[in-house]
Amino acid sequence: MRFDTVIVGGGLAGLIAGISLQKAGKSTAIVSTGQNALHFFSGCFESIQEAPQQVLDIFNEAGIRVHYKPGVRLMPMGTFKESALSLDDVSLFPTPQFGKRVLIINFMGYHDFFSSFLAEGLEKQGMECRIRFLTLGELTQPELGPNEMRAVQIARKMDDVWEKVVQEVRVLLKDEDTVILPQVFGLKDASVPTRIRQGIPAQVVFAGTLPPSVPGIRTQMQLKKRYEVLGGTYLMGDRVTGAHVYQDVVQNVVTKQLDRHYLEADHFILASGSFFSKGLVSNPFKIYEPLFELDMDYNQDRNTWYNPTFANHQPYMGFGVKTDANLQPSRKGVPVKNLYVIGSILGETHPELGSGAGLAIRSALKVTELITK
Ligand SMILES: Cc1cc2nc3c(=O)[nH]c(=O)nc-3n(C[C@H](O)[C@H](O)[C@H](O)COP(=O)(O)OP(=O)(O)OC[C@H]3O[C@@H](n4cnc5c(N)ncnc54)[C@H](O)[C@@H]3O)c2cc1C
Structure with a gap:
């Protein structure tokens, strides 16, 4: 199956990217294992006060x-x-x-x-x-x-x-x-x-x-419905288990349910969330991105990962996939040409994009602009 863009992860970031790409006339597929941060949403979109018209339009059209x-x-x-x-x-x-x-x-x-x-x-x-x-x-x-x-x-x-x-x-x-x-x-x-x-x-x-948060679940359902009305393909409950990368270009991704029917595309977006959604994984020795093994931005000294005072800012929340100004990642120092990273998997590596829902929305819109220009 071939699309213009395949998106891994159907939380807020993946859905906003999918909706805006569909609106721009691109064909997209979202693969998402299921629960995401919206299921725990307070109803307050952190780090966005007065939203840009583009965001208000998306919400309005989705009935949010x-x-x-x-x-x-x-x-x-x-x-x-x-x-x-x-x-x-x-x-x-x-x-x-x-x-x-x-x-x-x-x-x-x-x-x-x-x-x-x-x-x-x-x-x-x-x-x-x-x-x-x-x-x-x-x-x-x-x-x-x-x-x-x-x-x-x-x-x-x-x-x-x-x-x-x-x-x-x-x-x-x-x-x-x-x-x-x-x-x-x-x-x-x-x-x-x-x-x-x-x-x-x-x-x-x-x-x-x-x-679970009732307004958050409703928001997720409204965005998913809007994405599908725009012609997007939402593969719910499936998981991307691997990717074929050839000469620094992602060729396709493999999902658990589609097995050998790989999802091919010109562009790929990684919106698989942070530790909570397993977009990032930690073990006693390292913190890593499990799907593409992308370069990470974090301090290797484990003793600096967390603050013993629970209520304080936790350094591990700042760790994320390392990307350039266009949100493109690298593997072993080599840029991956057609892959973009958005949402909470970025941690605090791009403070100019805000945090929480603000980061998810701004990074999704930025990548849409880059893909469609
Ligand atoms: C518990 C919690 C509550 C939060 N509450 C708020 C709040 O009230 N306000 C706020 O502004 N921010 C909140 N945040 C911050 C939140 O991270 C962002 O607001 C935003 O919703 C994150 O969206 P996301 O799409 O980047 O990631 P997520 O919402 O985590 O979505 C990632 C999705 O990718 C899927 N996925 C992961 N790996 C794969 C794979 N291999 N294949 C397919 N799918 C995959 C996951 O299952 C998940 O569905 C909260 C975060 C958490 C953890």
Whole structure:
């Protein structure tokens, strides 16, 4: 099978590259083993404040609703963090004190939403909190067993019963100006959080739960759908197991499921993520990129890899594949002519491209521009 470009990894970076290349009239395939960082997404696109029009267009066409306002967002444990471009689900505030009296809603039997920690955090900011648990027939046995009370299972039910939740909250609401709900709404339909906000006569804030992230999974599904609508081929659940490189040019890649039907292309993009997605691998002796064995940018002295103070910046997060200004890597010092590297596998080797989602998006757009020029 032959494409203009084959992309290894279908997380945020791979999908943004795939969508923009398809929009530019190129034929592409994405191979992705499955779970990626979007499944753990906070809803906040780090290191992007006001996004370029090109990014807003991609989100808009995919049905992804975003906004940005300088300030902070509420974290799942009741603390606050500076905000960046965010999904509409995430409320952004000028200061941490965003209300006076707050009603926090949880579901009976759901342990992945930290209502008590939230209340503690908000009380430190001078807000008065009341926690109430909803008992919904749809969330109790035999509908959902105790082990199935997870964000995505609940979200699947909420797609049908969110209006009932609105009614119950309206009954519970006394003199509170703000209602906090777990982020388990709008798995299939991104407009649901807005419709919930319209249905409750108070400010509504959605707070994060333990992973998986419902807004993150929805974003991944929206991007994948948009990519496929544009004609892209998304090989989900497959893994690239090897590559044939001849005279510094990648000829094709081999996948587990396609076996000897190699994927050939003029260009290849490596978007296989960082340690978390196994795009980078570490053992006691070295840190390496397992697929092409690309040159790495890291300190060989293992004692410098991590900071013993857990909460501090960890040096290993900065390590990544070494690339030139055009995000092209090398093997044993020799540049690979038709391979590009994007997203979190770059670590902190290109600070000018930002970090987190900002790095994934900016590097994907940069490589698209290079391939299509
Ligand atoms: C747990 C976690 C939470 C995060 N939360 C945020 C956040 O809230 N906001 C933010 O801005 N940033 C966040 N980040 C940073 C995140 O890395 C970026 O935002 C971005 O989503 C990374 O995208 P990516 O496409 O580079 O990598 P990934 O999302 O890791 O995707 C890489 C994909 O490649 C696949 N893959 C790997 N090897 C192969 C192979 N050989 N063949 C086929 N497929 C392969 C993996 O399975 C995976 O699906 C988070 C990171 C992590 C680890």
